[in-house]
Amino acid sequence: MNKIAVLAGDGIGPEVMSQALKILDIIESKSNKKFERTEALIGGIAYDETGTPLPDETIKVCEASQAILFGSVGGPKWEGLAPEKQPERGALLPLRKHFSLFANIRPVKIFPALIESSSLKNNLIDGGLDIIFFRELTSGIYFGQPKMIAPDRKSAVDTMLYTEEEITRIAIKAFEAAKLRSNKVCSVDKANVLMTSVLWREVVSNLHKSKYSSVELTHMFVDNAAMQLVRAPKQFDVILTENLFGDILSDEAAMLTGSLGMLPSASVNEKSFGLYEPIGGSAPDIAGQNLANPIAQILSLALMLRYSFDMNEYANMIEESVSKTLNEGFRTKDIAGQSTDITILGTVEMGDKIAANL
Ligand code: NAD
Numbered sequence: 001m002n003k004i005a006v007l008a009g010d011g012i013g014p015e016v017m018s019q020a021l022k023i024l025d026i027i028e029s030k031s032n033k034k035f036e037r038t039e040a041l042i043g044g045i046a047y048d049e050t051g052t053p054l055p056d057e058t059i060k061v062c063e064a065s066q067a068i069l070f071g072s073v074g075g076p077k078w079e080g081l082a083p084e085k086q087p088e089r090g091a092l093l094p095l096r097k098h099f100s101l102f103a104n105i106r107p108v109k110i111f112p113a114l115i116e117s118s119s120l121k122n123n124l125i126d127g128g129l130d131i132i133f134f135r136e137l138t139s140g141i142y143f144g145q146p147k148m149i150a151p152d153r154k155s156a157v158d159t160m161l162y163t164e165e166e167i168t169r170i171a172i173k174a175f176e177a178a179k180l181r182s183n184k185v186c187s188v189d190k191a192n193v194l195m196t197s198v199l200w201r202e203v204v205s206n207l208h209k210s211k212y213s214s215v216e217l218t219h220m221f222v223d224n225a226a227m228q229l230v231r232a233p234k235q236f237d238v239i240l241t242e243n244l245f246g247d248i249l250s251d252e253a254a255m256l257t258g259s260l261g262m263l264p265s266a267s268v269n270e271k272s273f274g275l276y277e278p279i280g281g282s283a284p285d286i287a288g289q290n291l292a293n294p295i296a297q298i299l300s301l302a303l304m305l306r307y308s309f310d311m312n313e314y315a316n317m318i319e320e321s322v323s324k325t326l327n328e329g330f331r332t333k334d335i336a337g338q339s340t341d342i343t344i345l346g347t348v349e350m351g352d353k354i355a356a357n358l
Contacts, residue, residue: 002035002309005065007042007058010087011282012292012347013071019294019351020069020301026358027305027314038065042095043073043087043282053078053091059098067308068095069301070277075284096137101267101275102166103173104137104246105307107299108253108263113326116337117258124233131236131253132181134174135246137267139166140196142243162196162242167203169270174240175212180312181237184216188225188241188249200242222249229253254279261293261334264300266307274308276300290346293332295322298354321357325350328357 008017021037028034040058047053053073062068073087084090110129115122118129144159171187178185187204189197201219208217220228222245228235229252241249254263260280268274278296286292298318306315329342330353336344345353 002033003065004035004037004304005058005062005068006037006039007062007068008039008071009043009073009282010045010075011072011284011287013043013073013282015287015290015347016278016292016294016297017069017071019347019354020297022351022355023298023301023318023358026355027311027318030317030358031311031314033309033311042070042091044075044078046091047078047081047085047087053085053087054094059095062095062099066273067304068275069304070275071297072278072280072282074282075287095275096267099273099275100138100269101273102136102138102270103170103266103268104133104135104250105173105177105266105268105303106133106135106250106254106263106279107131107265107303108133108250108257110257111262111323111326113323113329114258114262114335114337116339117335118256119258120230120233120256124231125256126234129233129256131233132177132238133246133250133253134170134177134238134240135250136162136166136170136242137246138243139163140243160194160196160244162199164199164203167200168207171204171207171240173268174238175207175215178212178215178238180306183214184218184237185212186218186220186225186236186239188220188222188239188245190222190245191219192221196242204240225249226252229256259293259335260296261332262295262299264296264303266300266303268307272308274304276304276308290348291333292347293334294347294351295332295354298322298351317358318354321354324357325353328353 008014038061040061108131112128141160144161149156189200191197191201263279302315302318305311331342
């Protein structure tokens with residue numbers, strides 16, 4: 001029996017989570033694999049009920065699971081709380097740290113039916129776009145010590161530090177993913193200036209030579225990568241990069257798709273334990289109105305099947321059902337654009353259509 005923790009959280013979290021679980025029911029019947037689901041409190045609702053956004057009980061539920069399916073946390077109600085009580089800072093970040101989720105995986109996909117929603121000219125993304133980022137998440141300049149402002153507040157320092165082991169483990173994830181896709185990795189660094197990047201390039205190249213020579217590897221400086229993403233994004237397939245560069249580039253790329261409601265993400269550790277969540281937040285402006293787009297949550301479920309349960313075939317099936325539903329002209333309001341020959345659906349009805357196509 002597979003075990004997952006279901007942390008729906010706040011705002012639109014519970015609404016979109018129900019749609020993902022509906023899809024999981026179908027996957028269970030198709031695959032003959034059962035998923036025991038344990039719900040637990042997280043975020044603002046957890047704070048309201050227990051006084052903390054990440055109760056010990058929730059950590060125990062996650063520890064007893066192989067993966068966490070996460071909705072979203074936060075909202076105006078909890079914004080005035082002390083930092084450690086706030087839903088995002090007090091729950092999501094400690095959860096990532098607790099489980100050493102060092103690999104952040106972010107697919108950036110423009111389904112052909114949604115090309116009009118992209119901020120790019122159509123000819124640059126003809127036929128859609130499908131890139132996946134592997135960003136190192138638990139080291140680099142966000143965590144290196146010393147990190148301080150001098151007492152006179154006239155200078156400050158951050159430290160960018162990477163070890164061979166940290167680079168190797170994220171590079172392995174990227175190379176392995178490339179083997180399931182089009183066998184191409186672009187490693188992004190700043191090896192013309194930064195010593196951490198010189199080491200990064202050396203470690204990635206050595207690993208490539210010793211274990212992944214069948215995968216095509218290229219290296220690109222981060223400033224060029226930022227430019228190429230908006231100039232010719234279709235040249236990329238798997239992008240491998242460190243924490244700071246990945247933070248910036250993956251948000252730049254996310255905006256090429258035009259809607260937050262479409263994008264899933266995964267953060268995984270060495271044992272393939274992962275936290276799977278939409279990249280958007282709790283969308284308090286539309287919560288409780290059956291308006292939220294459930295696709296990011298449903299695609300997060302697909303990532304969970306692929307990376308934590310080795311069920312790539314079923315992950316592909318879910319992605320194809322989403323694509324088919326969009327091709328049939330069904331949209332939630334956030335991705336409706338200007339087209340006239342489409343049908344706008346609510347959260348539940350969109351979940352039903354995808355389920356029917358599956
Ligand atoms: P947001 O992502 O919640 O919303 C930004 C805009 O995108 C809103 O107009 C919203 O309606 C829209 N949107 C987001 N997801 C959508 C979906 N699935 N379908 C349709 N439209 C969608 O960001 P925000 O407004 O800056 O933040 C709201 C709250 O969410 C804040 O409390 C913030 O701290 C929290 N947040 C949580 C996470 C997380 O849980 N990982 C991430 C980001 C923000």
